[in-house]
Amino acid sequence: MAKNDLKTASVLAFERKLDPSDALFSAGAWEDRKNGAQWPAVEVREKSIRGTISNRLKTKEQDPAKLDASIQAPNLQTVDVATLPNNADTLRVRFTLRVLGGAGVPSACNNADYQEQLHAVVQQYIGEIGFSELAYRYASNLANARFLWRNRIGAESIEVQIRHLEEGNVTKEWVFDAHRLSLREFGAPDTVAKQLEQLAAVVEMGLSSRSHVLLEIIAYARVGDGQEVYPSQELILDRGDKRGQKSKTLYTVGEVAGMHSQKIGNAIRTIDTWYADTIDLGPIAVEPYGSVTSQGKAYRQPKQKTDFYNLLDNWVLKKQAPEKGHQHFVMATLIRGGVFGEKE
Amino acid sequence: MTEPTALLLLPRLRVQNANAISGPLSWGFPSPTAFTGFVHALERQFTSVLEKGFAGVGIVCHDFEPQISQPAGKRTQVFRLTRNPVGKDGSTQALVEEGRTHMEVSLVIAVRDYLPARKGREFADDAMTVVHGMRIAGGSILPKREGRRFDAQWWPLEEDLEGQRLLLRKFRRRLLPGFALVERPDRLAERLSELRERQPDACALDALLDLTRLNFDPDMPDPEKPGELRWGIRRKPGWLVPIPVGYAALSPLYAAEEVANSRDDSTPFRFVESLYSLGEWVSPHRLTDLNQLLWYSEADSAKGIYRCINRYSQAMETATTGIA
Numbered sequence: 001m002a003k004n005d006l007k008t009a010s011v012l013a014f015e016r017k018l019d020p021s022d023a024l025f026s027a028g029a030w031e032d033r034k035n036g037a038q039w040p041a042v043e044v045r046e047k048s049i050r051g052t053i054s055n056r057l058k059t060k061e062q063d064p065a066k067l068d069a070s071i072q073a074p075n076l077q078t079v080d081v082a083t084l085p086n087n088a089d090t091l092r093v094r095f096t097l098r099v100l101g102g103a104g105v106p107s108a109c110n111n112a113d114y115q116e117q118l119h120a121v122v123q124q125y126i127g128e129i130g131f132s133e134l135a136y137r138y139a140s141n142l143a144n145a146r147f148l149w150r151n152r153i154g155a156e157s158i159e160v161q162i163r164h165l166e167e168g169n170v171t172k173e174w175v176f177d178a179h180r181l182s183l184r185e186f187g188a189p190d191t192v193a194k195q196l197e198q199l200a201a202v203v204e205m206g207l208s209s210r211s212h213v214l215l216e217i218i219a220y221a222r223v224g225d226g227q228e229v230y231p232s233q234e235l236i237l238d239r240g241d242k243r244g245q246k247s248k249t250l251y252t253v254g255e256v257a258g259m260h261s262q263k264i265g266n267a268i269r270t271i272d273t274w275y276a277d278t279i280d281l282g283p284i285a286v287e288p289y290g291s292v293t294s295q296g297k298a299y300r301q302p303k304q305k306t307d308f309y310n311l312l313d314n315w316v317l318k319k320q321a322p323e324k325g326h327q328h329f330v331m332a333t334l335i336r337g338g339v340f341g342e343k344e
Numbered sequence: 345m346t347e348p349t350a351l352l353l354l355p356r357l358r359v360q361n362a363n364a365i366s367g368p369l370s371w372g373f374p375s376p377t378a379f380t381g382f383v384h385a386l387e388r389q390f391t392s393v394l395e396k397g398f399a400g401v402g403i404v405c406h407d408f409e410p411q412i413s414q415p416a417g418k419r420t421q422v423f424r425l426t427r428n429p430v431g432k433d434g435s436t437q438a439l440v441e442e443g444r445t446h447m448e449v450s451l452v453i454a455v456r457d458y459l460p461a462r463k464g465r466e467f468a469d470d471a472m473t474v475v476h477g478m479r480i481a482g483g484s485i486l487p488k489r490e491g492r493r494f495d496a497q498w499w500p501l502e503e504d505l506e507g508q509r510l511l512l513r514k515f516r517r518r519l520l521p522g523f524a525l526v527e528r529p530d531r532l533a534e535r536l537s538e539l540r541e542r543q544p545d546a547c548a549l550d551a552l553l554d555l556t557r558l559n560f561d562p563d564m565p566d567p568e569k570p571g572e573l574r575w576g577i578r579r580k581p582g583w584l585v586p587i588p589v590g591y592a593a594l595s596p597l598y599a600a601e602e603v604a605n606s607r608d609d610s611t612p613f614r615f616v617e618s619l620y621s622l623g624e625w626v627s628p629h630r631l632t633d634l635n636q637l638l639w640y641s642e643a644d645s646a647k648g649i650y651r652c653i654n655r656y657s658q659a660m661e662t663a664t665t666g667i668a
Binding site for chain 2: 010011015019021022096098100101108110111112165167168211212214216234235236237238239240241242243244245246249253254260261262266285287289291292293295296297298300301302307
């Protein structure tokens with residue numbers, strides 16, 4: 001078969017190679033961090049509040065009499081809330097991260113020629129560039145506690161403990177002060193650079209080897225006694241009758257407040273600084289179209305040929321390797337996983 | 345078929361976000377096909393150690409936490425969905441309903457190959473390591489907890505029946521507290537013949553629905569009004585559930601590469617539909633024979649049936665006749 005006959009496989013899927021668990025919340029005192037494993041769990045409770053009408057009104061509703069009537073009507077709502085207890089100032093967030101080997105190997109592919117070519121491309125990347133840059137960035141996102149999302153904001157101090165587990169034993173442990181690391185760029189001050197590189201080396205080992213690497217990540221965030229903490233919110237389309245419906249449901253695992261594994265995963269893969277408008281935004285999550293949900297915008301448009309599919313097709317089918325940053329991006333998308341087959 | 349010579353126990357695997365919709369009619373615990381497939385994938389990782397391979401898998405569930413919620417004022421439940429990153433034009437992506445569940449399962453794998461005790465234990469540890477890099481029913485397996493009871497176990501089986509029975513007695517305690525999934529086609533057939541007495545055109549699906557729903561019947565004599573019947577919920581003979589057990593062919597078997605866009609271009613292809621059967625959750629302490637626990641996959645390509653089989657009912661008959 002001539003080389004230019006090569007077509008993208010119609011079935012092409014990759015498993016995610018960074019597999020985080022759900023993050024579970026517990027609470028305690030900052031000084032008592034060494035007993036963190038015994039801390040009581042943070043629970044989600046329900047509260048009902050009498051709110052006011054404060055939404056923007058349509059022009060036709062701005063008749064004063066009508067407005068008065070509608071503003072006087074209470075806006076009752078029931079929501080879920082999670083807070084630290086009144087005698088605990090620190091949130092403990094624990095999850096585990098499994099780094100699986102075999103990055104770039106599809107879990108399903110129905111075209112042997114394509115798979116062979118893809119394998120060649122991946123091997124070329126591993127040989128010439130290697131996973132060290134990606135591993136360093138993933139490690140940074142663990143050390144800087146980006147995965148705490150809103151809980152990170154306003155925290156007085158944050159400590160991240162990362163343990164490398166082998167057969168249940170801790171073989172190596174790192175402790176980071178998350179505030180020392182920037183969220184906007186990758187790189188670390190000299191004091192923590194060495195530790196971060198060691199952690200990155202472990203992640204790299206997981207990505208490139210055949211066996212998997214297991215990391216336990218525990219973050220302590222000092223947010224203040226009784227302060228609200230932010231677990232994931234559930235997406236429920238059908239909330240039922242208006243009466244008695246709950247407008248916010250938070251995620252719990254066996255009555256413990258937690259964060260979805262997907263959300264943790266998104267924070268860890270927030271490493272893409274190779275898109276066009278990097279200066280404004282800093283790193284964004286690795287997504288085929290560089291989409292950022294909070295902005296409602298995608299930064300890697302197919303028009304500019306910087307989206308994953310264009311880059312991958314050029315690289316695998318036409319054998320035009322993109323520039324180094326885009327190569328990192330393509331590999332990071334393969335590590336993220338997904339279904340990338342060609343539509344027919 | 346060679347008889348199994350040992351059991352490999354993978355205790356208390358915690359699985360996160362496993363698929364909870366494995367058939368078109370029902371949701372809940374993943375289908376046995378997910379577990380036989382998982383075990384098959386595991387077997388293929390150990391082709392150098394195992395020549396004869398595995399002889400079936402026992403499924404025991406300890407904990408089940410489906411990601412559902414109950415809408416206010418309704419009697420039905422809905423799945424909690426995931427919101428995925430926005431599309432290339434910045435708009436929200438279409439929501440595709442998925443059912444997810446967290447669960448804790450123990451898997452009992454029957455091994456046909458004979459391995460000396462020490463090698464067997466080593467194999468069990470290796471298998472556990474490999475398992476933790478795999479997925480069950482699409483869900484990730486959470487890291488093993490500390491403690492010996494979470495380690496993989498190797499149980500060599502005895503040759504004689506009596507020894508095996510004693511061993512099983514000890515073994516089944518490891519599966520408690522929990523429930524083992526078994527198949528009950530006998531209950532289904534029984535119910536069908538009962539239904540046919542009143543309704544000659546009843547089919548197996550009627551019997552399946554009848555057994556798995558809540559029936560409100562006037563079937564109990566009313567103690568206060570003799571001669572009248574009282575309405576009540578019909579008791580079921582066990583914890584019966586509908587389970588998808590495999591696939592039945594809808595089309596002839598096409599040769600590899602004959603159908604466009606199939607998953608694999610080296611395997612023959614066939615269009616199929618789901619097969620349903622009746623399952624029962626039984627407590628492992630009721631198991632008296634290993635065959636009651638194990639599920640096998642079986643393919644009959646001539647008839648077009650690809651399904652998982654559990655011999656709970658047959659094994660129960662032989663066990664009782666053995667006693668009598």
